[in-house]
Amino acid sequence: MKNKKFILLIIVTITILATSCASANKGGSDLEFNQYLNEATRCYQKENYSLARQKLDLALQIDPNSVRANNMMGLAYFKEGNYALAETYFRKTVKLDPGYATGYLNLGAICAMKKLYSEAREYYEKAISISPNLTAAYYSLATVCFQLNDRDKGLSYLKRGFELDPNYLEEHREALSSLPMEGPALAQLYFSFAKVYASQGEVVKTAEYLKKARQNGFKNWKLIETEPEFVGVRDNPLIKEFLK
Numbered sequence: 001m002k003n004k005k006f007i008l009l010i011i012v013t014i015t016i017l018a019t020s021c022a023s024a025n026k027g028g029s030d031l032e033f034n035q036y037l038n039e040a041t042r043c044y045q046k047e048n049y050s051l052a053r054q055k056l057d058l059a060l061q062i063d064p065n066s067v068r069a070n071n072m073m074g075l076a077y078f079k080e081g082n083y084a085l086a087e088t089y090f091r092k093t094v095k096l097d098p099g100y101a102t103g104y105l106n107l108g109a110i111c112a113m114k115k116l117y118s119e120a121r122e123y124y125e126k127a128i129s130i131s132p133n134l135t136a137a138y139y140s141l142a143t144v145c146f147q148l149n150d151r152d153k154g155l156s157y158l159k160r161g162f163e164l165d166p167n168y169l170e171e172h173r174e175a176l177s178s179l180p181m182e183g184p185a186l187a188q189l190y191f192s193f194a195k196v197y198a199s200q201g202e203v204v205k206t207a208e209y210l211k212k213a214r215q216n217g218f219k220n221w222k223l224i225e226t227e228p229e230f231v232g233v234r235d236n237p238l239i240k241e242f243l244k
Helices: 013-017 030-045 049-062 067-079 083-096 101-113 117-130 135-147 151-164 185-199 203-215 237-243
Strands: 004-009 176-181
Touching: 030 049, 030 067, 049 067, 067 083, 067 101, 083 101, 101 117, 101 135, 117 135, 135 151, 135 185, 151 185, 185 203, 203 237
Parallel strands: none
Antiparallel strands: 004 176
C-alpha cells in the first residue's frame, strides 16, 4: 500500500501570535523587536516563509534568546521542509526554556516526519507532562500511537484531545502539516475518529469518518455492532449502510 497522509498538529497558534518583549537587547529596542516579530507573524500567516525568516533574523539580532522568535523560525523552516534547521531552532527553544511545552511538541513533529515514531511519542508525552491541557499534543500523540500499532493508547489520547476541544482540527488548519502514515494505521485512525464522534451522538461526523476509513481499506465493520461507542447511532441509516 502506498503511503497515505494524515494531519499532524505541530503548533499552538497563540504561541505564534503572542507579542514578546526582548529580554537581551543587542542592537535595537524592545519596540523594534516586537515590530519585527509582528511582521514575521503576518508573513507566516500569509505563507511567505522566506520573508518571515528575514524579519525573524532582524528580531533575533536584537534578542537571540527569544524563545518565541526561535520557535517561529523553526516553524518557518518546518513549513519549507527544512527539518534539519527547524530542529536546530526547536532544540534551542527548549534549551532556553526547559518548561516550554510547545518546543517539545514541535520536536515531536520533527521526529514524526522522519518516521521516528517512538522518539516522537516521547516528545509529545514530555509536552503533556509540562502542559496537561495542550490539546495539539493529544491529537499528535494519538496519531503516532496508531502508527506504532498501540490502538488503545491512541484512542485514549484521541478522546482526551476531543474532550479538550472537539473542533480543534477544523479551527486550527494553519497549525497542521502532513504526516506520512503507513499500512493500516490511517484506516484505524479514521475508524477511531468515528468511534469518538459516535460516542457523542454525532451521526454525520461518524459516517464521514467511517467513509474515510473504508476508503483507506478498513474492513472490520462488525465492530460497529460490538463497540459500545456506537450504541446510540448504529441504527441510523447512515451508519447501517456500513453493515451491508
